[in-house]
Amino acid sequence: MTTARQGAPGSTRVCPHCRQTILESATVCPVCRHHLRVGTRTTAGSGTEAAAVSPLRVEGTIEHPAIGEPWEYSVMVSVRGASGEEISRHVVGVGAMHAGDRRTFELSVEVFMPAGTTVRAPVGSGG
Numbered sequence: 001m002t003t004a005r006q007g008a009p010g011s012t013r014v015c016p017h018c019r020q021t022i023l024e025s026a027t028v029c030p031v032c033r034h035h036l037r038v039g040t041r042t043t044a045g046s047g048t049e050a051a052a053v054s055p056l057r058v059e060g061t062i063e064h065p066a067i068g069e070p071w072e073y074s075v076m077v078s079v080r081g082a083s084g085e086e087i088s089r090h091v092v093g094v095g096a097m098h099a100g101d102r103r104t105f106e107l108s109v110e111v112f113m114p115a116g117t118t119v120r121a122p123v124g125s126g127g
């Protein structure tokens with residue numbers, strides 16, 4: 001196998017509760033919110049914990065009018081690199097909306113970084 005050494009940044013595992021692919025370092029599954037055992041790996045040295053920030057969170061609601069034919073929807077998420085290359089692309093949900101239905105869609109990106117990492121504030125962030 002050519003898998004990265006256990007504990008390498010970006011390593012993944014399968015949540016034992018919901019079977020989704022999540023970060024190996026996750027202590028709580030972001031999908032089903034079950035607490036997870038962190039395996040046998042212990043953080044070498046200082047016992048630093050990763051700090052989590054949510055640099056992106058978008059939420060929107062679509063409402064079908066009270067009359068008319070049903071609508072269909074498809075929720076696609078794409079991750080691209082610095083030169084625009086697609087790293088991953090997934091349809092995470094599809095469904096139908098009938099007259100009067102409402103659906104709220106939420107996308108959130110969490111970033112985990114070693115404790116003590118300093119993050120430069122984005123340009124133009126007011127204040």
Ligand SMILES: [Zn+2]
Nearest residue numbers: 015018029032
């Ligand atoms: Zn889960």
